[in-house]
Amino acid sequence: MSVVRRDTYRRWAVVGVAIAVLCSLPSVVSALPVHTAAIAPDALRARMLASADHPYQGYVETDGRLNLPELPQLGTISSLLSGSTKIRTWFAAPDEWRTDVLTDTGEQDTYGTQVGTLSWNFETGQITQILGDPVVRLPRADDLTPPHLALRLLHTAAAGDKLVPLPARDVAGISAPGVEIRPVSPDTTITRVDLWADPATGVPVAVEVYGGGSSAPVITSRFLDFSSARPADSAAQFAVPDGVAVATANSSDINSLLDTRARFPLPAQLAGQAAKPVLDGYGADVSGYGSGFATFAVLFLGDRIGDSALSAATQAGAAPVTFPNGTGRLIRTPLLSVLLVRSDRFDRIFLLVGLTGPELLTKAATDLLTDVDTQFDQCRALLRGRPPGQLPPGQIPAACRPVPVPAPGGNP
Template sequence: MALSVVRPRTVRAWVLVAAVALVAVLVPQVPGWLPVSSTSTDPAALRQRVLGSAAQPYQGYAEISGTLQVPELPHLGDLTALLTGTTRVRTWYAAPSRWRFDVVSTAGERDVYGTPDGEYTWDYGANQLTRLVGQAPVRVPRAGDLLPPELSRRILSAAQGDPVTALPARRVAGRDAAGLRLVPRDPDTTIGRVDLWADPATGVPLAVEVTARGASRPVLASHFAEYDPTRPAAAVLTPQRPPGSGYSIVAAPGIADALGALGRGRTPPELAGRALREANAAGVRGIGVYGTGLSAFIAVRVPGDIGAGAADAIAHAGGRTEELPAGAVPGRSAEELPDGEVTRLSIAPLSVAVTRSGFGRWYLLAGLTSTDVLVTAAGELSQLGGGRR
């Protein structure tokens, strides 16, 4: 399928959409050619072990594969590659505040260090070490977010009420890994199942596969090809500045920087029958999270140029635009309320929608839920207004 190139004015909107899609990126099946132990592990106990594994050290080499049919994102080649291709990563992890991952490609190497003092990046091609000051509340997804341990813990944390069952053990990176399958209860989520395999002794996930509802193969898969449960040496986790290299200090970029001003409207207490779970999500004013579990979605009012650009991008990627009927607003007759419109798109398992209300206000919605849910929410948002903007 040929993908459209997004116009420059739509880039900021797609960055937000991609961030919301963080939990929904996946890869092909991990081979399990060698015999594995027949010892079974209780899936509920394994889930708790995985959730509690953040303190376990490891080092290794992983591959992340995504098959989402997303448009190309100008100036965001790394993100596009994560969503649509295979990314190879070397990683060292000692603690939540002490880690490193290197993205290896034919173009060179880019290293990211997490230290108690903040983050550093080393760009081999540019011969540049950069220190990131501060922490963006919401940022663009990167390879480290999709390594098996981090991705598995994110998903299980978001779906703690969903049932898990045991899967046959699998051989991953030369080790026996215990398996479990999570199947979301919510019929509105676009996630059909999440399969993961973890080291039964430490709970560190070694492979994870996310499959969209109705699909037979994962849309995102991440697995270790090499894995060592030992603590990496301190020198490996310490950023180095080679002689003659450049050095800079910059503020950590976030989604708010990409989108500009947010928070241009109130966050409704409920949308599409789902209660507002979090207002000003992740510290970004104006982003509301609705619902719980894997079918939660976000809604945010955006500037008109961002909304129009996102609608244009979604339409070029195969989205559908439809009218939203005017509803009832106190003190206004139906004739006074012009119809709004919504443009929706499903890139399994991600759903996105952009709506323009009859009052000329734009909202962006996205999540791992059906587009019907987003359209219902868009219809309710289109009725907000009538007073001051």
């Protein structure tokens, strides 16, 4: 990989990480109401949640309008969230499923197995297996099928969010009852989520997500062809062709996007929201804050990724933001807000990203930079005048480790 290509990848890798942390967040065939027996919103929500293991198969079209740039090495994220995608899906069980992304030149298949996931690129012939089920990973096509997207949104919604019945809609020949989720939090960019389900099984068959004040959905996903019958084993299982090598990994693709050497303890609270660590077992520090759809994530970035990300945001025309003790650049989409901030004192870069407006992220960044200054001063006081190596590594607080130890008699 060339230096230019590698640097470009790093610049946009942070966007992939941001989407991975959150995202693990697409127009319906007919918008005309059709006759079907009414189902109370609470009952329909419960029926959809109970359908998580129910088999299905069909043909899906999604449409994303986040207007993300084409990301080198991460092109599937751009196409999934900022364009139209055609998907054929088979779901037999949580550990036995398949999704095919169909393109003009071929297809990209992903299989769920008992040991992880397996992907097959039809054009290149490359087969890759990821062992285990990473807590945080980049979005895949199966995440945007109506059943998976709807269930994630239902689980994310806050307990106080309002449920409103929707008229039934004809989806793939099914008279599907619907429910609308109206977030109560003023901090989220999501204004409403519309869901429709198969009345017989509860399997979601169409999803529309609205945000950013738009009258049209920003993300939609719908079945054009749907069956609740269990797919044949031959459809959901993959037999590796003879003589074809399989590349195996035991970690998420997130490893390649984060500088696992980057360490900085993030605050227990930002903008009045308690922290919820989301990347246990990783070297890098990542925490989530907030609840319901009004959530945001904070990442401490290593030097190279942080500098490259901030440079790319600046070149892309991201809006400048000034803080009393730092500077930043703000990127907005109809659903996602992304804020990169640099601490003046610590000279390190942090990423804040959320399904929130810039006001909440700006408040969180202000609190973060204040906390950084406090930790910086505490570490300098601890290390002041001590020669390198005088304190055993185990006695140096984690917050001090990114800070160079002053030379003997040095002035911090």
